[in-house]
Amino acid sequence: MNLKALLRKLEVDQHGEQINVEGQFINRDTIPQPKSKRNYGPWSFVGIWMVTGSFNIGGYTTGSSLISLGLNVWQSMLVVIIGHIINGFTCVGTGWPGGKYHIGYPILQRAAWGTRGADFVIALRIVLTFTWIAIQLWWGSQVVKTFIGAIWPSFYNLTTPLASGTMVVSDFVAFILYAVICAPVVWFRPQKYHLFFAVSSVAMVICVFSMLGWAVGTAGGPGALVHDTSALAGVDPAKGSDLGYAFVFGISSMLGGLSVHLLHQSDYTRLARKPGDQVFSQLVIVPLGTILNSLIGIIVTSCAAQLYPSEGLLWEPFYLFQVVQSDSGNSGRTRCAVAFASLAFICGQLGLTVCGNTFSGGIDLAGLFPRYFTIRRGAYLTLCMGFVMQPWSLLNGASKFLTVISAFSTFLAPMIAILIADFFILRHRRLSLLHLFTNSPKSIYWSFHGFNIRTFGCWLAGVIPFLPGFASNVEKSGLTGAIRLYKLGFIVGFAIGFITYILVNLIWPPPSPDLEDDEDYFGTFDNAQTEYVERQQVGTDEEKEEKEDAGEKGSSASVHVLGA
Secondary structure (H helix, E strand, O other): OOHHHHHHHHOOOOOOOOOOOOOOOOOOOOOOOOHHHOOEOHHHHHHHHHHHHHOOHHHHOHHHHHHOOOOOHHHHHHHHHHHHHHHHHHHHHHHHHHHHHOOOHHHHHHHHHOOOOHHHHHHHHHHHHHHHHHHHHHHHHHHHHHHHHHHOHHHHHOOOEEOOOOEEHHHHHHHHHHHHHHHHHHHOOHHHOHHHHHHHHHHHHHHHHHHHHHHHHHHOOOOHHHHOHHHHHOOOOOOHHHHHHHHHHHHHHHHHHOHHHHHOHHHHHOOEOOOOOOHHHHHHHHHHHHHHHHHHHHHHHHHHHHHOHHHOOOOOHHHHHHHHHHHOOOOHHHHHHHHHHHHHHHHHHHHHHHHHHHHHHHHHHHHHOOOOOOHHHHHHHHHHHHHHOOHHHHHHOOOOHHHHHHOOHHHHHHHHHHHHHHHHHHOOOOOOHHHHOOOOOOOOOOOEOOEOHHHHHHHHHHHHHHHHHHHHHHHOOOOHHHHHHHOOHHHHHHHHHHHHHHHHHHHOOOOOOOOOOOOOOOOOOOHHHHHHHHHOOOOOHHHHHHHHHOOOOOHHHHHHHHOO
């Protein structure tokens, strides 16, 4: 079998006859979701984002990075509160287009970046997803390790070093087992996740609050870290202007850490039964849940520092579980508690790994290569990349790669700003689905050979000021001022990208920025939502006639997209 025949065999089913000649833009997983596939109501979103956005290992350990800046516990919590309130509003902004038009991130990006230029931002997110899946797999494997160790304590004796000492045999066995656990969950479509996320979110909430009760009750209070943060954390307390900088840097770094989460909102809001079903969870549940989880993580770690002073600060729950079990002499009661707590974290981490990483990678690959990838195929490839990226080396070795990847929020901040400014300011919350799927100059999103030069310029304006600091931070050079500016990159980069994009498009406006389809070409909307969309259209009949006379209505483009 030659290569051409193999590629032909790998092609996925397309969207019936509704496909352009090149077959580049449509398959069944990338089209706007029809009503039959949209089964997420307000409480479904609560379940999914309680796990992926709030109650997970990353949220639990948020305080560690903030306290390392010289902030005390209460200052850190104030940063968490402010940061996640901002995060909630930003989630609403990035997720609203998906909820209204039922399209995911790859398709949505074509409006601002061009029908071909969107491939750049899709590829960028794929790189990040391949890295994050590795990290999430590793964290998940560590709670699998504590679960097995609670049942068979001798499992911890498998300490033969592997991979140049970056892990031991028990780590590798747990990693393989966790990946095997993930594999069948990846098979299911996101429409089937409701029960799993409901169970996972309830299990995680019960677990972390139980940990809080145990820690405070055993330590007799909130713990040593609350009373003397700087001594236990090993950092001098921030004062004066340094305190103000640390405060703003903390907010910026927290938002930067959530930047990938902010970008994939439409991947799930596209499954909303009606526009707005996702807002309650984004605006209330995710910020509140993350604030509570972060506070619990800080207090439990503070209590653990008092109970186990020789162990340092046990921020990661899996390290805490091992210490608690060992200190108890492997008592049956403690092992049972550790097993149940580990199982809850496995469920929570499984939701984050599959929903927040493999699914996002799948939808990006389906958007970038729709001829060969469905979401399911892309999700399994993303899962496999968790092995290729070797997370044991990334997290436990001396590689600069993780430093580089962690700086990617500087590149994502202007992208998030452009997405929000484009949809809400430039296009007045209107998109043409027909033109988003048209790969020719007939599309209003075509711009220059499929690339929107305005957007690339605005993105660069939001990135270039931070490149000297980025390079200095990686190489540990002495450009202190550049590094301090770079560390505020998310907030400042977002502001530059947002303002620049609005100004550039005022000076150099794109054609028909607020054009909307004259009919439901993809069978996306039911009657109720069609009426909802029509009510939000602004413009007189005369304006619509002028657009039609100018050839902007899109009927000619429909031949390109819908004609075989």
